[in-house]
Amino acid sequence: MPVITEIEDLRRLYKRRVPKMFYDYAESGSWTEQTFRENSSDFDQIRLRQRIAVDMAGRTTKSRMIGEDVAMPVALAPVGLTGMQSADGEIKAARAAEKFGVPFTLSTMSICSIEDVAAHTTKPFWFQVYTLKDDDFMRRLFERARAAKCSAIVITVDLQILGQRHKDLKNGLSAPPKLTPKSVADMMTKIPWGIEMLQTKRRFFGNIVGHAKGVTDPTSLSSWTAEAFDPSLDWNRIAKFKEMWGGKVILKGILDVEDALKAAEIGADAIIVSNHGGRQLDGAISSIRALEPIVQAVGDRVEVHFDGGIRSGQDVLKALALGAKGTYIGRAFVYGLGAMGEAGVTKALEVIHRELDLSMAFCGHRDILNVDRDILLVPRGFSGDWA
Ligand SMILES: Cc1cc2nc3c(=O)[nH]c(=O)nc-3n(C[C@H](O)[C@H](O)[C@H](O)COP(=O)(O)O)c2cc1C
Numbered sequence: 001m002p003v004i005t006e007i008e009d010l011r012r013l014y015k016r017r018v019p020k021m022f023y024d025y026a027e028s029g030s031w032t033e034q035t036f037r038e039n040s041s042d043f044d045q046i047r048l049r050q051r052i053a054v055d056m057a058g059r060t061t062k063s064r065m066i067g068e069d070v071a072m073p074v075a076l077a078p079v080g081l082t083g084m085q086s087a088d089g090e091i092k093a094a095r096a097a098e099k100f101g102v103p104f105t106l107s108t109m110s111i112c113s114i115e116d117v118a119a120h121t122t123k124p125f126w127f128q129v130y131t132l133k134d135d136d137f138m139r140r141l142f143e144r145a146r147a148a149k150c151s152a153i154v155i156t157v158d159l160q161i162l163g164q165r166h167k168d169l170k171n172g173l174s175a176p177p178k179l180t181p182k183s184v185a186d187m188m189t190k191i192p193w194g195i196e197m198l199q200t201k202r203r204f205f206g207n208i209v210g211h212a213k214g215v216t217d218p219t220s221l222s223s224w225t226a227e228a229f230d231p232s233l234d235w236n237r238i239a240k241f242k243e244m245w246g247g248k249v250i251l252k253g254i255l256d257v258e259d260a261l262k263a264a265e266i267g268a269d270a271i272i273v274s275n276h277g278g279r280q281l282d283g284a285i286s287s288i289r290a291l292e293p294i295v296q297a298v299g300d301r302v303e304v305h306f307d308g309g310i311r312s313g314q315d316v317l318k319a320l321a322l323g324a325k326g327t328y329i330g331r332a333f334v335y336g337l338g339a340m341g342e343a344g345v346t347k348a349l350e351v352i353h354r355e356l357d358l359s360m361a362f363c364g365h366r367d368i369l370n371v372d373r374d375i376l377l378v379p380r381g382f383s384g385d386w387a
Helices: 007-017 020-026 034-045 089-100 114-119 135-147 166-171 181-187 191-199 221-228 235-245 257-265 287-298 313-321 331-362
Strands: 063-065 068-070 074-076 126-130 152-156 249-254 270-273 303-307 326-329
Touching: 007 331, 020 166, 020 181, 020 331, 034 287, 034 313, 074 089, 074 331, 089 114, 089 331, 114 135, 126 135, 135 235, 152 235, 235 249, 249 257, 257 270, 257 287, 270 287, 287 303, 287 313, 313 326, 313 331, 326 331
Parallel strands: 074 326, 126 152, 152 249, 249 270, 270 303, 303 326
Antiparallel strands: 063 068
């Protein structure tokens, strides 16, 4: 068993164990990948203030996100095709999250269905929806989420159309993978992954296949997106989805102050400052640069969450100090899942928790709820002064 001490260890293992098509799907951003890279590298510009001779005993990272108790303010982000990174991947990740005491968000584009995940967990999870054209299908999705006792809906508002990721096109990404000489040759080197995958029946988009009408190629993410997603989305439609659901709503994919204010106006319970992990508009600013102006603009009108580029507990701490009430990890948990299945997701959470807890202490705090901007050294102009 390799010694895992950091998220990067999990990424390296993951790369060895999962077919290239799925590794590339996770480990990429759109076009030049500038925003994908800067999501992580911009965290390095912020420094933490070391404090000494403060009581560091009896620490806690417990908090709340949209009124739900969390062991630390770090949720698992919705990630499509998670069940291709490891057989039954969404079930494994949801179970790891539940045991750890953090929220799990199931993607619309998951392999395991809403019902599959509900049947294998005991606590409510969150369900992420894309904004689709077909109202009947949306209504049914909400009904299924209600029946599965999901406690919140995450509406992703930054993907009406799909950003281009070169590697997915070159690899011919699909679920399940199409058998070409190249993909077969690659899978031959990933035997344990393949054996597990052959043992499960969950290899298609579980929320879509058998539920959506008129899907020409249900194995292709790009063709389904082009056919079903609503390019004419507007705020009225977002408000309509909120009404259709009738419960707690988190709007995901907000990077601009004006959009954040609009989200507060329509009464979202929370927003996620996010650029979809750098997978949509390449050239957009990193999420961490966008965070503070949004927090300042919305005040306490809406709870502000954050994702993008988190690879350590120090990153989580920085986002919290800049005003986020909760954070999400996407790739960090996918690395763990691909590396070691459910145990790998638990490992990813443990690594981040330990780093968060110790870094908080080194900054002079014992309670995550007391952490504020004071623990940071932020370079002038970090969040803007853009013309
Ligand atoms: C492989 C992959 C698939 C994703 N699929 C979805 C999705 O189905 N729905 C969604 O709202 N966001 C999706 N995202 C975006 C994540 O929810 C999240 O915003 C992003 O991963 C955060 O950045 P990080 O990976 O650097 O933590 C995906 C991200 C990745 C890496």
